[in-house]
Amino acid sequence: MTSKEAQALQYPMEIHRTCKCAWLERGASVNVHKTVDQGKAFYSQLVTCGSVSTCPVCAGKIEERRREEIALAIDWAYRNGLQCALVTLTFPHTAAQRLADLLSMQADALRRLRAGAPWQRIKDSVDFQGLIRGLETTVGDSGWHPHTHEIWMIDKDADVSELLEKVRARWLKVCIRAGLVDQDNERQKADFLEHSVDIKGAVSCSEYLAKMDDSKHWGVDREVAKRSTKTGKRKGVHPFGLLEIAAGYREGESGRAARLFREYAEAMKGKRLLFWSPGLKERVGIEDKTDEVLAEESREAAIQVGAIPRTFWRLVRQSRTQSHLLDLVEDSGASQIRPFLEFLLARAKDADPDRWRGVDFSDWNLTELKAEDGGVRYVF
Numbered sequence: 143m144t145s146k147e148a149q150a151l152q153y154p155m156e157i158h159r160t161c162k163c164a165w166l167e168r169g170a171s172v173n174v175h176k177t178v179d180q181g182k183a184f185y186s187q188l189v190t191c192g193s194v195s196t197c198p199v200c201a202g203k204i205e206e207r208r209r210e211e212i213a214l215a216i217d218w219a220y221r222n223g224l225q226c227a228l229v230t231l232t233f234p235h236t237a238a239q240r241l242a243d244l245l246s247m248q249a250d251a252l253r254r255l256r257a258g259a260p261w262q263r264i265k266d267s268v269d270f271q272g273l274i275r276g277l278e279t280t281v282g283d284s285g286w287h288p289h290t291h292e293i294w295m296i297d298k299d300a301d302v303s304e305l306l307e308k309v310r311a312r313w314l315k316v317c318i319r320a321g322l323v324d325q326d327n328e329r330q331k332a333d334f335l336e337h338s339v340d341i342k343g344a345v346s347c348s349e350y351l352a353k354m355d356d357s358k359h360w361g362v363d364r365e366v367a368k369r370s371t372k373t374g375k376r377k378g379v380h381p382f383g384l385l386e387i388a389a390g391y392r393e394g395e396s397g398r399a400a401r402l403f404r405e406y407a408e409a410m411k412g413k414r415l416l417f418w419s420p421g422l423k424e425r426v427g428i429e430d431k432t433d434e435v436l437a438e439e440s441r442e443a444a445i446q447v448g449a450i451p452r453t454f455w456r457l458v459r460q461s462r463t464q465s466h467l468l469d470l471v472e473d474s475g476a477s478q479i480r481p482f483l484e485f486l487l488a489r490a491k492d493a494d495p496d497r498w499r500g501v502d503f504s505d506w507n508l509t510e511l512k513a514e515d516g517g518v519r520y521v522f
């Protein structure tokens with residue numbers, strides 16, 4: 143066991159910021175709310191990590207906000223006499239390659255693609271106005287498969303077939319230089335030219351692109367922004383699918399899935415999953431918000447119906463009943479919070495009397511638990 147692994151076992155919360163997400167409280171209590179329209183319960187005053195790559199909870203929220211931004215950008219492009227082309231860039235890989243190495247070589251290839259006179263000539267040929275790039279990673283029998291989906295904003299009359307040939311030739315050259323393609327392997331180069339670049343012209347968020355994995359259809363805005371909600375294709379599975387396997391919710395080797403996800407989490411540190419050309423958001427009229435801000439943001443009107451003191455939140459957390467408590471509040475109201483916590487406390491005292499001796503409800507502020515009908519309405 144390495145020293146890093148030993149430290150991780152001793153301080154699991156320090157392994158990654160996602161380990162603390164929706165787990166650690168921020169203050170003296172954790173607040174419980176219900177949305178006005180649909181009566182959905184949720185917590186506030188919990189740490190959020192804002193990680194799109196490693197946190198399924200934050201990713202779902204952030205990716206939906208990013209999808210809305212991309213849809214606005216697509217509408218802006220068409221209003222300004224442009225078309226949006228969906229450009230997918232892939233490269234060969236093997237099961238023996240580490241994800242961190244592939245990501246490094248991919249980044250090198252993307253930098254080379256957009257450098258120098260060859261890139262300027264490509265841009266000039268289609269009146270290139272900017273791009274939005276999404277990085278997606280899957281894993282399967284052939285190992286890690288990082289690839290990009292990009293929306294290029296170009297002249298409405300640009301010849302996409304001609305553009306495809308130019309990008310395909312350039313992508314091959316830069317991938318050879320980045321070490322992703324073997325210069326001397328003619329068969330690999332032929333396969334690369336056939337499969338590594340795909341361009342669809344005049345796409346929009348209202349146009350749906352058939353996916354290989356199932357009968358569902360997918361808009362181009364979702365193609366770029368909502369990587370984590372795609373189900374696994376025949377070629378691989380999204381890293382959040384690895385979490386499902388590791389937790390036993392999906393068929394597969396749990397130990398291997400856990401190891402792969404840890405490799406993925408380590409490799410993705412500091413990586414941007416979504417990139418906009420400099421100045422493009424400002425031109426579209428979109429406020430530039432960080433992922434962390436979007437993870438905290440809520441647009442639904444809600445009422446605070448209760449507050450759980452820190453000690454009792456740790457009881458909920460220890461028993462892994464966070465979701466169950468929210469279900470109780472949704473189905474039966476906030477009056478169920480205290481009886482449920484009393485049950486958890488009694489069970490905890492039976493299991494570990496020394497640890498929970500002296501803990502009771504004497505200091506509990508009951509007025510907050512009675513706020514469901516008369517609570518103050520506000521929007522987060």
